[in-house]
Amino acid sequence: MLRLGLIINPWAGLGGSVALKGSDGAATVSEALARGAEKKAALRTRLALEPLTEFAPHCLWLTPSGEMGADLLQELGFRYQVLDDVTPSCPSTAEDTHKAAESLLKQDIDALVFAGGDGTARDICRIVEDRLPVLGIPAGVKIHSGVFGITPRACSEVLTHFLTGRLVDVREAEVRDLDEDGYRAQQVRAKHFGDMRVLQVGQFVQAVKQGGVESEELVLADMAADYVQSMQDDVLYLIGSGKTTQSVMVELGFTGTLLGVDAVINGELLASDLTEQQILQLLQQFPKRRALISAMGGQGHIFGRGNQQFSAEVIAQIGKAQFDVMATKTKLTSLQGRPLIVDSSDPQLDQAWRGSIEVITGFQDRVIYPVA
Template structure:
């Protein structure tokens, strides 16, 4: 079991990425093209470029735990760099294929969930991952392919490493949705660029600390809270039960909905209607049990120490949180509040050490309208 202060990173290396570039094949999609590139003397690039990225971690390497595939799928690079890792996937054939990339991505989404999926490859690799990996979980691409049209890749391996270092060290890092693009390699070889969009994934973005308006004070905060409320409300679904935690940021959501709110308590809503006010843990459990559809929890940072659980919201008991599920927790906070933590992580103190462990890692925090950042959660 990893420490509560460790970031879990899933690593996928496409060892065939970039093979076709140096031998003028304009890509390396497909086993036949990769074999042709190797026969022409092409040298694999993906592992070396992954090393360039991971070397940027420096002292932060003690704060990460990697999960990877065997041999050239990630294990070799991590062994050479001496980075903590666990091999969780073994390909059934050699060389590995796109099916292995997708199998690992599925594993990192379900059986071995990670805080960040890091992958090295080209547009084909991004396509394979986009097809099976949830689009609301952060990923980061290390450019290693011939074709890099997708917005999910850093501008260089070193740049990917620097972004990774910022995430691990706890810096406030914005996230955005980026397009996954790819071109038709056969048409490209014939001199025609025919690009197609295959979806989008969530990636770290440039640090953005600018609030909705430049001035500080109450008016600025009110505008930011209105933006946060608009984002949360836009994503609400009628069949979902929403548990609304305490605090002024959540209160802004309730105000925007036109519903009464218990500032220092927990309320429950569904389909835009208030179902229960100032509920206890037992009442919450009963409401969750009686509800046939999904349940989500909206919470904010409580107190000056960065707690999201265990300070002023004990109604959100371990049983309630487990019923909701880690993936259904929506954290809202202004960037001003997060910046006041000075890089310290958010904290969880549910009274259940195992649950605290499950809650640790990187958490997406809504800070405005379509504006999110990644923040670390740690146990106490």
Template sequence: MSFTLGLIINPLAGLGGSVALKGSDGAETVAQALSLGAEPRAEQRAMNALVPLKGLEFRLLTWGGAMGERVAREAGFEPVVIGTPAQEPTSAEDTEHAARSLADAGADLILFAGGDGTARDICTVLGAECPVLGIPAGVKIHSGVYAITPSAAGEIVAMLIRGELVTLANAEVRDIDEEAFRAGQVRARYYGELLVPSEHRYLQHVKNGAREDEALVLDDIAADFEESMESGVRYIMGSGSTVAAIMAHLGLPNTLLGVDLIEDGQLIAADCTAQQLLALTDGYPVRIVITPIGGQGHLIGRGNQQLSAELLARCGRHSLYVVATKTKLKALQGRPLLVDSGDRDTDHDLAGLIPVHTGYRDHVLYRVE
């Protein structure tokens, strides 16, 4: 019997990322994101996940329109559509109904594009009943049920379709309070577990929220950065506590979970959107100061979608100024740093060995994939 794949797309996932809303949950947030010029990205990321499946024989089940049918047909497949969303834009209830119906229709695995909210919805109705795998498309992805990139999700599914041995294991579903997140506080909560293919080369780890007292190391990193600063350069200051320590050292206000812009020791703009960054850096020399997510190693594409592929391509790999403590790097246990800008060529250009500033006049070379 051939492999049966279920496909669900949350077309609103990730909508708030590029416009600095730090999430996409709720109708009001969706409306605000669209009014600010946000463009849906989940369907394109689902398309990237389907590319490795071309030429393989399997049965594809999905829901109508933007929840899967449109992308499946554009990718060259002939899906069986077993349901349609009750409303536009789609809702959490649509995701839940789709997951339940795909499992009941005999899907061997459900591939879904979304963020932590989407994983929560699926966990609510399925738990560990049916194997699932997430295509990362959300703003905040703390759960361990997602592949590291859309293409990696496709590679895992291809392995299953070809009949290769892939271990299944339970993985945590976590989500945060978006209102607290927008106020600069991370409150992640455990919501349950989903059954996922445990292929560690391609599967994302749960975000590590543990904090250690590394004040002296952070002071050294900040002092080293301050000495390196050049007049007339616009510095894009990414999210995270390591970059926040640099901003505190400089005596500047900081958006802990957003992206700020500084020049010559002054704050130019706070909590910038993707379009603002493009406009405010046009014609200027630029450095992008970022730190990887602890436990995961994501450098681009998790919580900093304001750093668009267009911006990264324009600024180039040489513009990245990566900061991290050695403790954070050691916690990765040799796994590479990850980039997932949404553009394959840009990700390829960012890959390779990159200096990571780990102290005062101290850096290490670390691999980026």
């Protein structure tokens, strides 16, 4: 019988839908809750663990009490033991994660599964280092590290291989995290905090996020000019996050929000750095709308990484046909054949995007690229 550790950061991803660019620190958590954010880490963890319930007799989970693991394992019917030397605070803190990881190191577990973002990975890495195989369930806003499955369901695939005795690789991967204050000020500074040994199967575990810093200014300018030329009157345009889409805002003459979502109509900036709820309100006001998004370099995510303002509800209301995807051919080539990824926390919606999509890659230049 396999012994698995589970640590859930209940606050992971809390700041995403309300445009806070992260969830680190009590002050950010309080602000996110004040803005109406809802906790989603348990949902993301459920998506990863629910398909494993058929293997419940073959594993024992060791986990902190309450929202940090025990509540969900009980709901799903898994066998589990609560770590009796860890009493999570309310709300839980990074120190609780440290204590849980320290406790699990003493429990002779086969692997540690955790749910969170880069901040959680950093907390785990600080204690575990390379002493245990790990697998991260992506539940945060910032997910640049290479220790996460590409989606919660992808984590299920890796863990299914592990639980059924099939071959699973264990490889070192980087833990990286951003300076959240700098992130909110439109400065992307990722720092390497260490390496962990990660369970890997095929292409179910993501690569380290690439910054995409290369000589692409002319290509970006061409794509932006092409897109602005195609923009129609009386249509609400929601411009997503990232350097690629930011080029459109520059072409329009606006500073824009590098790491947020901006709204433009008739060549005028309507609103900046929108939250999920603000986007939903605009969708009620404007029946004609389009949204522009890009792919994350090195990973390929078009939803679920740094743009949680485009929630499953927002994506569904806009509709797949009204989304435009923009990426340079260099960025697509860096994926080495891996598909673009939709990770909205709604499996049915993710499945509806499966197939292929047209990607803007230059001035009047398009490619067809697969989506998984």
